[in-house]
Amino acid sequence: MSTPRLHIDLDKIFHNASTLVSRLRANGISTTGVTKAFLGAPQVARTLLRAGVASLGDSHIENIELMRRSGITAEMILIRSPMLSQIDRVVASADISLNTEFDVVAALSAAAQNANKSHGVLLMVELGDLREGIMPEDVESTVQAVCRLPNIKFMGLGTNLACRSGVSPDNRNMAELTALASRIAQSVSSNRIIVSGGNSSNLEWLFSGGEVGHINNLRIGEAILLGREALNREPIEGLFTDAISLTAEVIESKTKPSKPWGEIAQSAFTNHPTSADLGNINQTIVAIGRQDTDPEGLRPPAGIQLLDASSDHLVLNTGVKKLAVGSNVSFQPNYSALLRSMTSPHITKSFNKHDATPIARTELEVLPNAA
Numbered sequence: 001m002s003t004p005r006l007h008i009d010l011d012k013i014f015h016n017a018s019t020l021v022s023r024l025r026a027n028g029i030s031t032t033g034v035t036k037a038f039l040g041a042p043q044v045a046r047t048l049l050r051a052g053v054a055s056l057g058d059s060h061i062e063n064i065e066l067m068r069r070s071g072i073t074a075e076m077i078l079i080r081s082p083m084l085s086q087i088d089r090v091v092a093s094a095d096i097s098l099n100t101e102f103d104v105v106a107a108l109s110a111a112a113q114n115a116n117k118s119h120g121v122l123l124m125v126e127l128g129d130l131r132e133g134i135m136p137e138d139v140e141s142t143v144q145a146v147c148r149l150p151n152i153k154f155m156g157l158g159t160n161l162a163c164r165s166g167v168s169p170d171n172r173n174m175a176e177l178t179a180l181a182s183r184i185a186q187s188v189s190s191n192r193i194i195v196s197g198g199n200s201s202n203l204e205w206l207f208s209g210g211e212v213g214h215i216n217n218l219r220i221g222e223a224i225l226l227g228r229e230a231l232n233r234e235p236i237e238g239l240f241t242d243a244i245s246l247t248a249e250v251i252e253s254k255t256k257p258s259k260p261w262g263e264i265a266q267s268a269f270t271n272h273p274t275s276a277d278l279g280n281i282n283q284t285i286v287a288i289g290r291q292d293t294d295p296e297g298l299r300p301p302a303g304i305q306l307l308d309a310s311s312d313h314l315v316l317n318t319g320v321k322k323l324a325v326g327s328n329v330s331f332q333p334n335y336s337a338l339l340r341s342m343t344s345p346h347i348t349k350s351f352n353k354h355d356a357t358p359i360a361r362t363e364l365e366v367l368p369n370a371a
Contacts, residue, residue, distance in 0.1 A: 245332060
């Protein structure tokens with residue numbers, strides 16, 4: 001089979017998704033399955049839908065369009081603020097979008113009028129992580145302005161934490177969102193609005209007995225795919241952490257000194273490279289590098305140490321083992337490594353553990369039944 005490759009076990013992803021959907025539902029929370037890590041691959045989207053997610057969320061309209069072309073009719077949410085240059089596409093393919101700028105919502109309104117459609121808007125609130133969001137004191141006036149726009153349906157409020165600054169979801173910030181949502185629901189005469197409390201980083205708060213309040217939706221991607229919460233990357237009980245692996249081929253295997261010699265300057269990616277002197281080691285190079293993944297996000301097999309990486313070489317210390325040229329080494333990627341690997345055109349994607357047929361990015365939309 002072609003290497004390097006990402007191997008995606010859809011059965012394990014289904015298990016993780018259905019388990020989390022059930023646990024969130026028990027707390028009165030619906031699940032939006034986030035597909036961006038897989039570029040909107042219909043195989044993964046269908047797996048999430050079979051597992052019971054209420055909607056699909058993606059940050060790129062291109063991925064939503066891909067899922068639409070593959071015949072997926074589920075509710076789609078654009079989970080990044082729309083670009084003005086893509087407004088018509090957003091209205092055409094997404095049912096709801098997350099928004100922070102009134103001018104963007106006004107443009108969505110105009111595009112929806114032209115298309116004779118209604119577009120849902122969920123307003124994001126800034127609660128301390130300092131990524132996207134309307135400041136809390138401006139939320140009520142923004143909601144009032146949005147509700148006056150034609151062909152726009154105000155859907156509710158959301159927030160995003162732990163993505164830029166690492167601010168953790170807790171009872172304090174979730175209570176602040178709940179209080180805002182309660183006031184907004186009264187002002188728009190609605191008994192039920194979406195209150196989307198965040199992402200996989202909210203799971204530790206929720207499962208440790210967090211006060212749910214009016215939070216009724218979470219946008220979950222990383223925890224489904226990798227089986228880990230997103231604050232400390234600890235495994236979530238009952239979930240698979242090995243649904244995805246990244247395999248690369250050995251292109252050199254030699255015994256070499258562990259300490260470089262000669263005058264040391266900058267390397268391609270490090271200002272001051274350093275190496276401990278461990279004597280001679282079994283050094284292996286596999287054919288993958290920083291252009292295709294995040295080396296710091298790869299967990300090697302037991303007994304193997306990741307030493308360094310250049311743009312297209314990953315250097316390993318294989319310990320007592322000397323690996324054969326042409327053999328494979330499989331790694332467990334974290335979220336950063338997965339995102340970059342999935343985006344790389346040089347990495348084959350295989351979505352079915354029973355089917356060894358490699359699937360290229362350009363083939364995704366013509367394989368609607370692969371899930």
